[in-house]
Amino acid sequence: MPKKYLFFVSLPYSYSILRPLQEEIWKNGDEVAWFIEEPCDVLLTKQEKQLSTIQQVIDYNPIAVFAPGNHVYDFFPGVKVQVFHGYAMKKRIERIDDHFTIRGWFDIYCTQGPSSTAYFQKLSQEKGFFKIYETGWCKVDPFFKVAPGAPGNPRPLVLYSPTFTKDISSADKLYDTLRGLMATKPWDWLITFHPKLDDPALIAEYRSLAEEFPHVNFQRFNDGLETLRKIDVMLCDSSSIIIEAMLLDKPVVTYRNTHPGKHLIDVNDKDAIGEALERALQRPQELMDEIHQYTLHHEAHRDGQNSRRVLQAVDDFIENYQGKLKPKPLNLVRKLKIRWKVKYLRFNFL
Structure with a gap:
């Protein structure tokens, strides 16, 4: 049976980040759908599948949800995977790059190279509720084919x-x-x-x-x-x-x-x-x-196989770590805000 994945899109930059990952999913004979958070523009092609409601996502029941942005809906099914919207750049000298902010939404962080992996591994050891995989950034797979x-x-x-x-x-x-x-x-x-x-x-x-x-x-x-x-x-x-x-x-x-x-x-x-x-x-x-x-x-990986490594990370997490890590923070206020925003009234935060 084909695996099902979901892309969670909140800003237009997500499309170019996620499409190389979509190509890898399709190549494996698996399925992927897109959930576009309002008010982000819907820029999908005829070949791409959109799920427009929360109930459609729940019925679709993906094994993993990929998000380039800083948040994802915790009540969506599947492992929550952060694939990032850019590289770690210290925009402000006086503080740690917000690239490394842990908001408690994700199970997996797919890092890109030495500039991000070591610090995220340190955070993973300290907090214990997510895993780090250095995969490279899925967006740049096509960069190494030109x-x-x-x-x-x-x-x-x-x-x-x-x-x-x-x-x-x-x-x-x-x-x-x-x-x-x-x-x-x-x-x-x-x-x-x-x-x-x-x-x-x-x-x-x-x-x-x-x-x-x-x-x-x-x-x-x-x-x-x-x-x-x-x-x-x-x-x-x-x-x-x-x-x-x-x-x-x-x-x-x-x-x-x-x-x-x-x-x-x-x-x-x-x-x-x-x-x-x-x-x-x-x-x-x-x-x-x-x-x-x-x-x-x-970006340590130049073989055009970052998307493949991202999917392998999901498989490894499900097989070896899912249900075995510390629970994520309750994030009660954030979760209530999201539910109020999307008019989703179920409150099972476990």
């Missing part, structure tokens, strides 16, 4: 993709600078915003650049590999998408990155961005070497 490097555009294509994090995002600081570069440099531009960067005025301001300049394109959301493979360089601040670009050998210029290093061309002066992008477009060998070493620290 040729990396410069795409050969007639004109260099620069991607500007700022983070949403308050006080760290460059989006509210760089409009005038970017507009000046767009008016003077022989480059094409693509602007994408994180789904959580939802300031309507700011979005409208950047969208107006695409209306003003024919060589500028504004795309509300980044669609992962399809976006990154066609660019020459990225301009960013402190977002985990930096690592995704670097996995494709794309140099990255950052504005006031919170953890700069030799893998980046980081600037603190807005007027230095143009010169930094010109250097990035030259792809200096010492920079490209640093990029390779840095990405290995975050």
Whole structure:
């Protein structure tokens, strides 16, 4: 009998993360369905199965639920699996990366590489109610099936993709600078915003650049590999998408990155961005070497088999650990809030 799995989607970035995992599930002859939490846009294809109600999910009875976001409905059947929406990036120097926040929803955390595995293993030993498997990130399986490097555009294509994090995002600081570069440099531009960067005025301001300049394109959301493979360089601040670009050998210029290093061309002066992008477009060998070493620290697995390892982790957990770990925290307030939000009135928290 085919195994049944569920994808829990709360933000649009989840689609590109989960589809490689879906391909692996289908390849194994198993089934998967999607539950799209409102108000997230439904962006499914005709081949993809959606479950629209809680009762449909309960009747479907998946053996595992995969979530790239920070929460999942505890009352859904199946092992709860965190597959992450990005890499561990210390956006703020003064505290531990929220990538490592344990909220008590998940049974399994599928880590990506040395930058995340060791700390999660420490947390697992301390708390005792979840297991850690280093699988690699399922989103990047397709990254290693395409040729990396410069795409050969007639004109260099620069991607500007700022983070949403308050006080760290460059989006509210760089409009005038970017507009000046767009008016003077022989480059094409693509602007994408994180789904959580939802300031309507700011979005409208950047969208107006695409209306003003024919060589500028504004795309509300980044669609992962399809976006990154066609660019020459990225301009960013402190977002985990930096690592995704670097996995494709794309140099990255950052504005006031919170953890700069030799893998980046980081600037603190807005007027230095143009010169930094010109250097990035030259792809200096010492920079490209640093990029390779840095990405290995975050994504250790380059065989395109991360999704397979995620599914193996689920099988191992069910066989060896399910029902044998400490109980999860009660999380009473959070569980009540979720039930109130979705009008689910059953209260069996065990």
